[in-house]
Amino acid sequence: MRLRLFLDSADPEAWSQWLPSGLFHGITTNPTLLKQAGQPCRLDHLRELSRRAQDLGCRELHLQAWGGDAASYLACGQQLAALAPAQITVKLPVTRPGAAAAQALIAAEVPVTLTACYEVPQVLIAAALGAAYIAPYLGRINDQGRDGEAELVAMQRCLEGLGSSVRLLVASLRQPADLGRLAAAGLSTFTISPALAAGLFANEATAAAALHFEADAGGTSS
Secondary structure, rough: OOOOEEEEEOOOOHHHHHHHHHHOEEEOOOHHHHHHOOOOHHHHHHHHHHHHHHHHOOOOOEOOOOOOOOOHHHHHHHHHHHOOOOOOOEEEEHHHHHHHHHHHHHHHOOOOOEEEEEEEHHHHHHEEEEEEOOOOEEHHHOOOOOOHHHHHHHHHHHHHOOOOOHHHEOOOOHHHHHHHHHHOOOOOOEEOOOOHHHOOOOOHHHHHHHHHHHHHOOOOOO
């Protein structure tokens, strides 16, 4: 699969900074990110945010449904999808209520991301339902004292072995090296924070080389 990066942020200022770079396929959000960015988790406000994302060239905006039970998740997911049918992917936790709502949304041809994945067998749920993505949390798996990198590679191998079209959307990345190691292992879809995006460009040797080029260019005649 071709590399696909998402910006993990609900801050429109970060969107304005990073989406024009051409690095990002889309944006991932959730109620926690909305709260951190001071953005209300309300349908009317999410409609405005989706319009702003579209104006910035966002191809996919992942919005998380809320409600806690299957019926509430489904109703919220339907409302979110209706905000921008060609753009919105609905996020749901990989729980029984979340899976029940996902089944109905997928049957209605609404793309779904199952999120908060912590264990290898959970990717089988996404494959069985035909979800577009499943999002495992690398950093949080590591926080549990487990080898998150090895478990994500096993998740990817499960999907490949099944011939599934589900994309493993790696979340909770904390340093650029995580991205590089997983990409080398064949994973291709990641959501990263604005800080981590900036970190991809924070190489002192590269910065020094660029300055050297500019200094040498200044000493040549045209």
